[in-house]
Amino acid sequence: MQFKSMVISNVEVSPAYFRMRMTAPPAIVEAIPGQFVMVRVRDAIDPLLRRPFGIFDLGTFPTEYTDCGRQTFCEILYKVVGKGTEMLSSLHHGDHLDILAPLGKGFAVGDPADEKILVGGGVGLAPLYYLAKELAKNSRVRLFAGGRNKEDILCITEFERLGVETYVSTDDGTLGASGLVTEVLEKHLAEDTGRKSLFACGPFPMLKAVAGIAGRHDLECQVSLEAYMACGVGACLGCVIKGKNHSDQTPDFRCVCKDGPVFFYQDLKWD
Ligand SMILES: Cc1cc2nc3c(=O)[nH]c(=O)nc-3n(C[C@H](O)[C@H](O)[C@H](O)COP(=O)(O)OP(=O)(O)OC[C@H]3O[C@@H](n4cnc5c(N)ncnc54)[C@H](O)[C@@H]3O)c2cc1C
Ligand code: FES
Structure with missing residues (x-):
């Protein structure tokens, strides 16, 4: 529209x-x-x-x-x-x-029985609130929110009002645990081995780290990517990223705007 x-x-x-x-x-x-x-x-x-x-x-x-x-x-x-x-x-x-x-394509909600783990870095929290609202109707939801400092940690009370358990971390330790959000997530996953799926949005290095964690723990994981966009509807090819089968011989490009912005992590090439 x-x-x-x-x-x-x-x-x-x-x-x-x-x-x-x-x-x-x-x-x-x-x-x-x-x-x-x-x-x-x-x-x-x-x-x-x-x-x-x-x-x-x-x-x-x-x-x-x-x-x-x-x-x-x-x-x-x-x-x-x-x-x-x-x-x-x-x-x-x-x-x-x-x-x-x-x-674009949004998040697939998956099996309600799975615990849902949301991971947001800075303004990457933005699409996770509406997601949390939908998921919290049928599933247990935890949010891992990270930022450089306390000013990057946004709208946490809104998530808590939905019944979401929140885990905050900042690089400089000004709010929550000190360190990267992915370190806090990895520690949590080591202690809690129940069935769960991951949903992440944030800077690319954070998403790459979350994809690595999902691989190591054999978890379903969807990531929401950002790219420079001109048309937003798949017409200009300004937002392409490499798909999982990409090589110099067989190009496999995906449009972030039309094929994403949400992808299952295994569908992308992370190099
Ligand atoms: C699918 C999608 C969803 C997004 N959702 C949000 C959101 O919910 N909240 C939010 O704050 N931002 C979001 N962004 C990023 C947002 O679109 C850009 O920050 C915005 O377009 C910048 O516009 P500008 O004119 O202020 O900055 P510009 O003057 O265009 O650029 C300023 C700086 O921002 C960087 N930048 C600009 N656009 C992007 C981009 N698309 N990705 C990465 N870096 C960029 C530039 O490199 C430059 O350093 C999203 C991007 C995408 C692709
Ligand atoms: S922004 Fe034009 S194809 Fe994605």
């Missing part, structure tokens, strides 16, 4: 991190956790390209926003890193955005 959306709120939840709620058509509630939106940050030539963001949350308002006639909303959680996100951060209630959504 392509639609005009009205900004409801745009709140700085931690330095440089914003949570934006905007109106969306009712069909948005069919979006699968892990799918994403492409946002045109303003009606001008610059910046030309839409910016991709994971769906942080979806829902319905108690009352209708009469100026746009919509009762459903979509939220994104984003970090200000450049021009587009800087512009987004300056928007207020009543401003409008042009959105393409929902895009």
